Amino acid sequence: MPNTQQLEDFVSQVRRDILRQVHKVNSGHPGGSLGCAEFFTALYQEVMEHNSDFNMDGIGEDLFFLSNGHISPVFYSVLARSGYFPVEELNTFRLIDSRLQGHPTTHEGLPGVRTASGSLGQGMSVAIGAAQAKKLNNDSHLVYTLHGDGELQEGQNWEAIMYASAKKVDNLISTVDLNGQQIDGSTDDVLPMGSIKAKFEAFGWTVLEVKEGNNITKVIEGLNKAKSLTGKGKPVCILMTTMMGNGVDFMMHSHKWHGVAPNDEQLENALGQNPETLGDY
């Protein structure tokens, strides 16, 4: 198991990868990606039992589904640096003939990706199916998901949330990235959702809160706590508060960097705040 410093170094490199990917093609979504660097690092470097020698069925290992597919830069960086595909391939993000599509997909056969996501609100249903298949296969491993908070405005989520508790899908840990931002502004301005915690609880889920979603130690603690609560008849939800654009001072505290790439000068500034630790690709 890596120690905390090693994990923080990993996060710093992931942030660099995110920034460099979106800068190169002047497109992509850095804000939410940066906010979830700790979460992905925790999952793939510490919490999940997974096999980078990728097999779609994933029997005998934990699975992860990214529902808010637009934060693909963080997903790609962590998959590459966890051994799923060469880190040099991050150079092809969003380019023609690439496996690293703007939004993640199985279509080009990128190892580590088990569904297509991008059109929001579909990931939890797919994850529930995978979790129920695990039960049929007597596979005791877990299924993890990540969702944006704005994404919960899509109704299909609530079909899935209702179903997961009704059918006791208790091998599922769904994390909601509470960064409070979406494209048009803050979630409270666009469509206030009230208490997401109360909603999940009312739907019969066990709910945990990770208030410091950009503290790798706290994220790991939260995920491990969630793991300990699986297998008890209820799906588990982690409400994880993060900062969009975390790690880059001028990208924080705003929705403006949801889907905008930094220019040359901004990139240099941002990279200066996040040291190269594992080697740039």
Added chain:
Amino acid sequence: MKKYTNTGNKDTRSGFGAGLAELGKANENVVALCADLTGSLKMDDFKNNHPERFFQIGIAEANMIGIASGMTIGGKIPFTGTFANFSTGRVYDQIRQSVAYAGKNVKICASHAGLTLGEDGATHQILEDLGLMKMLPGMTVINTCDYNQTKAATIAIAEYEGPIYLRFGRPKVANFTPEDQKFEIGKAVLLNEGNDVTIIATGHLVWEALIAAEKLEEKGISAEVINIHSIKPLDEAAILASVKKTGCVVTAEEHNIIGGLGESVARTLSLNNPAPQEFIGTNDTFGESGTPEQLMEKYGLNAEAIFAASEKVIKRK
């Protein structure tokens, strides 16, 4: 001219239910999902005999499509069951992203397609589903004609790796294809050989095409009748060989003529061997309440309409 015998009217949805029941016994990877229409889809046998592999989703079709997609991860072969409208239009984006684009081995099984749903009316009578589904890259689209063929198709599609849309219906219709038929995806079935006109029909219109061919024969017109159960992939070779011989074609489907089988046939012909074509189908309209027979008559989807279209298209040669 070959004569076909109706061994007794049966609904195609019951063919699906019977096929699914056999699959339940034969293939432990087959799972079934239903959105609160178990009885209508005739899924009770599977549900009762394999409760651990039957998933009642509730009235939540989007969730059902997503769950089906996820179940393929781990090697399951999911069959979803609901009405054709709720199997396609209601969940188009879920099918597009989580099934077709993701390349998942999901079998979307759709009953109550078309006008023959009857009295429930236009909200439930989808006439656009074949078009919606055939436009999705990688999607196989099947529309079976009777009980026996629907049962055979249901069993056959479990052996095929990839997303499939299987369309069938509610009314009891003639059951005339062989009980022991081998169902081959993408393979046309030549029902009658003829020289003057090719009638290409799918679904409930196949039996009507056979009746029309008999009436045409009485008038000295020799009609070739082809049952196209696979809208996609389309058996282009069979169509081209027939139309090369007859020189004209009538297509017949319980679907909008915009986007349906007829347009696929027209594209095939225009690229290879342009020929006069008449289209039997609904003409850019919604349905309405009524009995299946009344509706098929009002919207021109029966043997009489195929007969008239055949006479017309021969004159255009």
